[in-house]
Amino acid sequence: MKTPDIDLPEGVERHFGETPESVAQSLAVAVAAFLRQRLVSADRVSLVVSGGSTPVPFFAALSEQELDWERVDVLLADERWVEEDDPASNTRVVRERLLTGQASAARFLPLKRGGRTPVDGLAEVLAGLQGLTLPLDVVILGMGNDGHTASLFPDAPELARGMNALLSELVVAMTPPSQPHPRISLSRPVLGTARFTALHLKGRDKLETLQRALSDTDDVLAMPIRAFLKPGLQVFWSP
Numbered sequence: 303m304k305t306p307d308i309d310l311p312e313g314v315e316r317h318f319g320e321t322p323e324s325v326a327q328s329l330a331v332a333v334a335a336f337l338r339q340r341l342v343s344a345d346r347v348s349l350v351v352s353g354g355s356t357p358v359p360f361f362a363a364l365s366e367q368e369l370d371w372e373r374v375d376v377l378l379a380d381e382r383w384v385e386e387d388d389p390a391s392n393t394r395v396v397r398e399r400l401l402t403g404q405a406s407a408a409r410f411l412p413l414k415r416g417g418r419t420p421v422d423g424l425a426e427v428l429a430g431l432q433g434l435t436l437p438l439d440v441v442i443l444g445m446g447n448d449g450h451t452a453s454l455f456p457d458a459p460e461l462a463r464g465m466n467a468l469l470s471e472l473v474v475a476m477t478p479p480s481q482p483h484p485r486i487s488l489s490r491p492v493l494g495t496a497r498f499t500a501l502h503l504k505g506r507d508k509l510e511t512l513q514r515a516l517s518d519t520d521d522v523l524a525m526p527i528r529a530f531l532k533p534g535l536q537v538f539w540s541p
């Protein structure tokens with residue numbers, strides 16, 4: 303099969319593969335190598351993963367990587383404000399698919415805590431993130447076909463705040479009318495300053511969305527992923 307053509311900006315690295323599994327494996331190897339290297343000089347490292355369906359094979363591949371997992375803090379880029387046994391819970395997927403085998407020794411920092419809404423639960427979420435040091439080490443972003451990444455949705459009334467590059471808050475409560483559940487998301491300044499950032503995509507539709515995002519990188523509120531399409535980003539894609 304012919305690898306699709308897409309012009310990525312200078313400094314954005316392309317890792318396009320034939321299958322979701324092979325790309326997930328390459329991403330897992332790259333992430334583990336980066337974290338291993340960081341652990342030479344850091345006591346602990348942070349690993350931010352995305353929700354949704356795309357990361358599932360990556361979680362499986364990463365959980366098998368040799369790493370001093372006890373020194374790894376794992377957290378999600380965003381979460382739906384639902385209980386962990388809800389099919390929409392990203393936390394459940396991370397626990398079942400990533401925090402198994404070798405990776406079960408990692409420390410997981412949940413973004414969903416007590417409280418009826420993300421606003422109610424915000425203080426508890428922040429308290430749980432206290433040990434985290436910035437910049438984050440690794441951030442793996444996903445993207446929706448509306449151009450959202452994490453839970454930075456174009457239609458969320460809180461978007462301008464979550465996308466404010468000068469915001470000092472780690473997390474923002476998001477209530478996008480397009481989504482069935484309220485959300486909580488790491489903010490743009492936190493997600494956008496990691497030492498290693500990858501965008502993990504699956505499907506030709508996602509590539510078309512990426513092309514659309516690249517056609518006008520200035521209007522970041524129309525497609526929040528635009529804020530992250532900058533030199534240093536590594537794009538991992540499979541059909």
Ligand SMILES: O=C1O[C@H](COP(=O)(O)O)[C@@H](O)[C@H](O)[C@H]1O
Nearest residue numbers: 352353354355356444445446452
């Ligand atoms: O709602 C979400 O969607 C995006 C993309 O999900 P996918 O199922 O198309 O992979 C994801 O990156 C985000 O974390 C998630 O909450």
